[in-house]
Amino acid sequence: MARMEIISGVERRRRWSKEAKLATLAEADQSGVRIGDVARAMTFYPAQIRLWRKTLSHFDVSATFLPVHLVNEVSLGQIPAAGRAPAPIKIPLLNGRRVKVPADIERKMLSSLIACLEST
Numbered sequence: 001m002a003r004m005e006i007i008s009g010v011e012r013r014r015r016w017s018k019e020a021k022l023a024t025l026a027e028a029d030q031s032g033v034r035i036g037d038v039a040r041a042m043t044f045y046p047a048q049i050r051l052w053r054k055t056l057s058h059f060d061v062s063a064t065f066l067p068v069h070l071v072n073e074v075s076l077g078q079i080p081a082a083g084r085a086p087a088p089i090k091i092p093l094l095n096g097r098r099v100k101v102p103a104d105i106e107r108k109m110l111s112s113l114i115a116c117l118e119s120t
Helices: 018-028 035-041 046-056 107-119
Strands: 089-092 098-101
Touching: 018 035, 018 046, 035 046, 098 107
Parallel strands: none
Antiparallel strands: 089 098
């Protein structure tokens, strides 16, 4: 007997955790496995797996965090000699983008900028 599912209300958008997405991607990346078969088993379209691949390609499960020590703002007397400005800082964001900011940017402005860029 075939299985039948009756949806009586408005179907809502499903939310998947990063762990579930990564597990699905790992299953789809196995040799000999077709994306369509994995998608059908999870009851969504193959395009969803392709989208997750694109958006989660920067996400590394084995990533580790390094300790960070915040220091007080640098005073004008501590700027390097010869009138050179400090080298800009490149910061990789969680959504795969990178932002390049001056080394003397204020912490409050930097945190607002990063929050804004990661939300889009």
